[in-house]
Amino acid sequence: MARMFPPGAGPSPDPAGSHHERRIRSFQPRRSRVTKGQRTALEQLWPRWGFDVDGMRQLDLGKLFGDPDLPIVLEIGFGMGEATTEMAAADPATGILAVDVHTPGQGNLLRLADEQGLDNVRVGNGDAIILLREMLAQDSLSGLRIYFPDPWPKARHHKRRLVQPEFLDLAAGPLRPGALVHCATDWEEYAEQMLDVLSAHPEYENTRPDGGYAPRPAHRPLTRFEGQGLTKGHAVRDLVFRRR
Template structure:
């Protein structure tokens, strides 16, 4: 059975700066298809730090900003768009951020095959593709099976934080997450957390009068979903 992709494979030109970042930095700060086999804070950073997984980091500026403001935790950005991976690496180097790694891999495969159960401090899913057409809803990242997988990889007390500027997808997210084993930290949607940086994409949406919805759900102790 062929897995249904939750993302558009995209191509983009690489600048000289981005090619240099990939050549020099990806071998040092990247997670390849085979190495390391086990992905956790200790293997990525050489010390047992809480690990935050961001699924779909885009061009990476917001991810670098969050990692820089949170040096006691390690960040792993899963992003399949090569220019985004390159830009994240370049910006992280420019800012001197060392608690950040990048995985140019399918995030769901990474979760299934490489990340141990009960090991993640948080998972961030900010502005995933809404796949607005009804026939494409099966491609949405927020699906019961995917949420169950994420929940199984969160440590007790770990948080799943999602954000979208697509109202219909926000309702879908709220319904799907509320039906999962995770617990809503708020009554419905969450207020916008100060620690989530503004992105260019988000600001463009606000200029176009699109509302932004945050959802924050937590895993409670003793709650283990599919492994």
């Protein structure tokens, strides 16, 4: 895949390269058309607010956000960034480490954050598995958000789903005790799987006394994607668990 930006001036097409083992990925890298505004945001803001998930170093989150005491929430998959921007604006006392592989979305999130004067968003490009495993220190995260991940609906592709026991094992390291794990999906069967694997994992506990789904928390905006699912009659499920 051809490089779109000079080294250091924008996201790399394959940041981890051959440094890490090849495996089944829970995402599909997408390099769809980047608009002029998104490209400008990437060129101007990436050196300050963006980073490649290359697996070659451990991130100093205090240095990355300019505040060693700022609580940091990891958001895996943010689409075009509208909901991320809204959450960041509503809670400036929390840093959002937003990771995705979609170049237009990365540019759009940077553009929106800059336009709104937000300084509590940082954008990562690459595989969240490598980020969790190689680049985040123990107990460095105050929360994890996974909103509307790819449901991989075909049975033969279920192994590609992100929320699996192995993923929860990995996330438990960077998540400090008491950190909230918040997932949302409009795919009923995936919601059931998420509830099963989270409930069975010894490092997480359901915040719902009844052990079921949670109502949509006020901090999670209603997204355009979610609205489309509701229009189609999909039931949206939120799951909120706590790291023990």
